Amino acid sequence: MLLGRVVDSVWSTRKDETLTGMKFMIVRLIEGSDESSGSLIVAVDTIGAGIGEKVLVVGGSSARLLPELMNKPVDAAIVGIIDEGTNE
Amino acid sequence: MLLGRVVDSVWSTRKDETLTGMKFMIVRLIEGSDESSGSLIVAVDTIGAGIGEKVLVVGGSSARLLPELMNKPVDAAIVGIIDEGTNE
Amino acid sequence: MLLGRVVDSVWSTRKDETLTGMKFMIVRLIEGSDESSGSLIVAVDTIGAGIGEKVLVVGGSSARLLPELMNKPVDAAIVGIIDEGTNE
Amino acid sequence: MLLGRVVDSVWSTRKDETLTGMKFMIVRLIEGSDESSGSLIVAVDTIGAGIGEKVLVVGGSSARLLPELMNKPVDAAIVGIIDEGTNE
Amino acid sequence: MLLGRVVDSVWSTRKDETLTGMKFMIVRLIEGSDESSGSLIVAVDTIGAGIGEKVLVVGGSSARLLPELMNKPVDAAIVGIIDEGTNE
Numbered sequence: 001m002l003l004g005r006v007v008d009s010v011w012s013t014r015k016d017e018t019l020t021g022m023k024f025m026i027v028r029l030i031e032g033s034d035e036s037s038g039s040l041i042v043a044v045d046t047i048g049a050g051i052g053e054k055v056l057v058v059g060g061s062s063a064r065l066l067p068e069l070m071n072k073p074v075d076a077a078i079v080g081i082i083d084e085g086t087n088e
Numbered sequence: 089m090l091l092g093r094v095v096d097s098v099w100s101t102r103k104d105e106t107l108t109g110m111k112f113m114i115v116r117l118i119e120g121s122d123e124s125s126g127s128l129i130v131a132v133d134t135i136g137a138g139i140g141e142k143v144l145v146v147g148g149s150s151a152r153l154l155p156e157l158m159n160k161p162v163d164a165a166i167v168g169i170i171d172e173g174t175n176e
Numbered sequence: 177m178l179l180g181r182v183v184d185s186v187w188s189t190r191k192d193e194t195l196t197g198m199k200f201m202i203v204r205l206i207e208g209s210d211e212s213s214g215s216l217i218v219a220v221d222t223i224g225a226g227i228g229e230k231v232l233v234v235g236g237s238s239a240r241l242l243p244e245l246m247n248k249p250v251d252a253a254i255v256g257i258i259d260e261g262t263n264e
Numbered sequence: 265m266l267l268g269r270v271v272d273s274v275w276s277t278r279k280d281e282t283l284t285g286m287k288f289m290i291v292r293l294i295e296g297s298d299e300s301s302g303s304l305i306v307a308v309d310t311i312g313a314g315i316g317e318k319v320l321v322v323g324g325s326s327a328r329l330l331p332e333l334m335n336k337p338v339d340a341a342i343v344g345i346i347d348e349g350t351n352e
Numbered sequence: 353m354l355l356g357r358v359v360d361s362v363w364s365t366r367k368d369e370t371l372t373g374m375k376f377m378i379v380r381l382i383e384g385s386d387e388s389s390g391s392l393i394v395a396v397d398t399i400g401a402g403i404g405e406k407v408l409v410v411g412g413s414s415a416r417l418l419p420e421l422m423n424k425p426v427d428a429a430i431v432g433i434i435d436e437g438t439n440e
Contacts, residue, residue, distance in 0.1 A: 015168030080191030103344030256367030279432030
């Protein structure tokens with residue numbers, strides 16, 4: 001999994017119909033000490049993450065193991081919100 | 089998923105026969121603030137994306153969850169067109 | 177697989193319920209000669225790795241082959257602790 | 265998928281027996297404007313690509329969807345030869 | 353697949369029991385012209401590769417298609433030794 005910070009939501013009116021109702025968030029990955037230089041990915045959010053929160057993102061076929069994403073054309077999902085303050 | 093911008097289409101006369109009829113687009117990925125430096129990938133388009141449009145691309149085995157791509161040797165597909173103006 | 181060093185644990189109170197009870201560790205990957213510049217990932221630990229230990233990490237769908245992670249939305253796991261001293 | 269240019273073939277006398285008879289090509293990926301700086305990968309060729317040709321490469325489990333590669337330990341295959349001249 | 357050179361073996365006494373008896377090799381990937389700058393990965397060796405040899409490495413779920421690695425939590429394997437001299 002990767003750590004990241006939710007920076008925005010993203011909307012797509014014209015999309016594959018199997019994606020209807022999903023909430024897509026832009027996440028800046030935290031892979032080094034300079035958080036601002038991280039790459040951007042888009043992950044489906046099923047747990048109610050908000051902009052600014054630090055999150056745990058799962059990628060690849062594993063993202064489809066979330067019940068809501070079973071058999072969907074999706075390759076990244078937010079699976080947890082990191083406890084900040086108690087944990088860097 | 090990744091954000092990207094469709095920059096061109098690509099044609100292949102000699103290709104695996106299972107790919108016949110597919111529309112292949114070159115997409116420049118948007119992973120940082122400098123859009124022009126993004127990597128190029130080729131994604132199958134099943135939703136009618138045009139050159140210049142900002143799109144959502146799914147990769148890996150998840151791309152094959154689109155009905156048109158089931159069991160095809162394809163690893164990237166455009167699954168949505170991003171609403172620009174209302175969303176950067 | 178990739179080599180890495182466990183640098184921290186990470187806590188998530190709000191997470192997908194299928195992840196309850198898992199131990200998530202932040203691992204700095206060792207992909208070059210400068211260990212301090214490695215990327216950070218989060219891997220599930222099922223073998224009792226401690227902070228500071230050098231570990232072997234498996235990624236992708238292969239991580240779900242560990243019995244404890246079967247069908248879980250997880251894409252990285254610590255599968256071994258490297259013998260240091262006898263091996264670089 | 266990724267674009268690349270076939271730069272060489274590669275031979276392996278001692279290899280896993282399931283790979284017998286396959287044609288392995290070294291492909292320099294074209295992911296940016298400077299074609300000469302692309303990464304090298306090895307892809308199985310099932311369509312008769314020659315050295316110097318621009319090709320479409322599929323990666324990951326999707327490569328195994330080609331009938332010749334079903335259940336083989338292979339993660340990249342050339343699936344098309346790009347029409348150059350008519351298309352950059 | 354990727355080209356690489358075997359640079360060392362790696363030992364892990366405390367590891368997942370499904371990995372018992374496997375031979376893990378550190379491989380420096382050859383993705384550009386400067387071989388010394390390649391990334392390090394760990395691949396299972398089932399064909400008897402020695403340190404210093406140039407090898408072909410398969411990654412992801414495809415590595416598990418080798419009979420010895422079926423259903424194992426492993427994501428990279430050496431599948432061939434490159435013929436050097438006759439081929440760079």
